[in-house]
Amino acid sequence: MQRHSRSGISRRGVLIGTAVVAAGAGAAMFMRRSPPPVRPAGVPLSTYTSKTTAEEVTAGLDLSGRTVLVTGVTSGIGLETMRVLALRGAHVIGTGRTLDKAAAACASVPGRTTPLALELTDFPSVVACADAMRALEVPLDVIVCNAGVMALPNLEQVNGLEKQFVTNHLGHFLLVNRLLDRVQAAPQGRVVVVSSSALKWADPAGIEWDNLSGERDYNPSRAYGQSKLANNLFTIELARRFAGTPKTANCMNPGAVLTELQRHAPEWAVTLGRWVGPAFMKMPAEGASTTCYLAAHPLVTTVSGHYFIDCNPVSPGGNPEDPAMAARLWDVSAELVRPYLG
Numbered sequence: 410m411q412r413h414s415r416s417g418i419s420r421r422g423v424l425i426g427t428a429v430v431a432a433g434a435g436a437a438m439f440m441r442r443s444p445p446p447v448r449p450a451g452v453p454l455s456t457y458t459s460k461t462t463a464e465e466v467t468a469g470l471d472l473s474g475r476t477v478l479v480t481g482v483t484s485g486i487g488l489e490t491m492r493v494l495a496l497r498g499a500h501v502i503g504t505g506r507t508l509d510k511a512a513a514a515c516a517s518v519p520g521r522t523t524p525l526a527l528e529l530t531d532f533p534s535v536v537a538c539a540d541a542m543r544a545l546e547v548p549l550d551v552i553v554c555n556a557g558v559m560a561l562p563n564l565e566q567v568n569g570l571e572k573q574f575v576t577n578h579l580g581h582f583l584l585v586n587r588l589l590d591r592v593q594a595a596p597q598g599r600v601v602v603v604s605s606s607a608l609k610w611a612d613p614a615g616i617e618w619d620n621l622s623g624e625r626d627y628n629p630s631r632a633y634g635q636s637k638l639a640n641n642l643f644t645i646e647l648a649r650r651f652a653g654t655p656k657t658a659n660c661m662n663p664g665a666v667l668t669e670l671q672r673h674a675p676e677w678a679v680t681l682g683r684w685v686g687p688a689f690m691k692m693p694a695e696g697a698s699t700t701c702y703l704a705a706h707p708l709v710t711t712v713s714g715h716y717f718i719d720c721n722p723v724s725p726g727g728n729p730e731d732p733a734m735a736a737r738l739w740d741v742s743a744e745l746v747r748p749y750l751g
């Protein structure tokens with residue numbers, strides 16, 4: 410049971426709210442004060458920065474003839490990613506948790522879009538989404554694994570597994586695996602996974618293999634961090650499997666972006682974020698730039714297995730780059746969704 414103060418705000422609510430607001434402010438200040446990022450060798454650098462918008466990153470690109478699947482287009486970074494890629498001529502398959510929500514989002518942007526239903530916590534829904542994508546009978550040039558949920562205040566489970574791990578990692582793992590042959594059919598298929606600097610909130614030992622249910626001990630931020638660490642690990646193992654083919658897999662941190670992601674934070678923290686956020690956070694116009702860069706830019710055509718921030722590669726060091734942890738996560742994930750892998 411949560412303890413409430415006289416104002417009705419729970420102690421846990423204060424902690425989550427403060428963490429949410431502080432995370433954005435902290436990230437912005439950290440980026441200003443931290444030493445220069447470590448760059449992986451051999452990956453081209455772009456001239457883009459944290460201020461570059463997705464429209465600027467894709468200026469001059471003609472994406473007509475390309476098909477891009479973007480998950481979670483009903484708000485925030487996903488919606489802007491869909492808007493900009495469609496603006497440049499791509500056919501964007503935009504997913505929402507219901508077909509109605511996806512259709513409304515698709516109808517809100519100009520260009521060629523097709524809505525599909527995808528509820529990542531419902532594996533039959535993931536399979537149905539992949540089947541509907543296959544039924545379109547077009548090569549799939551890019552999958553953008555964008556949809557996500559952050560810091561659920563109380564433990565929620567799906568099939569006995571912690572829900573952020575399922576939503577942010579496992580559902581996307583299943584979706585991508587069900588569509589790999591479609592990506593293979595594209596001239597240069599790409600998988601882009603939206604991760605977060607919050608991967609540092611994961612347990613220092615990495616994925617908590619004995620606590621994927623969250624039951625041993627649940628912490629909203631640590632569970633979110635674990636799901637984002639899983640995003641990076643999934644990417645590097647996928648890139649390893651893509652090696653020797655034209656396909657690429659990369660992940661990225663969009664930065665602190667003012668979106669609906671904080672919807673599970675207490676009302677007062679959301680309101681505070683809306684007031685002070687614009688001073689230090691990106692808007693979705695900038696927040697979608699690295700996604701669009703990795704999805705479409707010619708400079709990263711042959712780049713695979715890397716983590717990007719502000720359209721440039723960064724070596725996160727430690728667990729997010731651990732190939733053994735990545736291989737184990739792949740095996741564990743495959744086992745968890747085995748009946749749905751096909």
Ligand SMILES: NC(=O)c1ccc[n+]([C@@H]2O[C@H](COP(=O)([O-])OP(=O)(O)OC[C@H]3O[C@@H](n4cnc5c(N)ncnc54)[C@H](OP(=O)(O)O)[C@@H]3O)[C@@H](O)[C@H]2O)c1
Nearest residue numbers: 481483484485486528529555556557605665666668669670
């Ligand atoms: N905003 C930031 O500062 C920030 C920073 C680092 C990383 N990110 C990452 O960026 C990605 C996009 O987040 P955002 O900031 O744009 O947040 P957002 O505005 O909340 O958008 C999240 C999207 O994911 C969808 N979604 C949530 N749960 C889902 C589920 N179970 N099945 C299918 N779709 C689901 C949402 O659909 P509904 O609207 O129907 O719920 C929505 O379309 C996430 O992966 C997030 O972790 C964001």
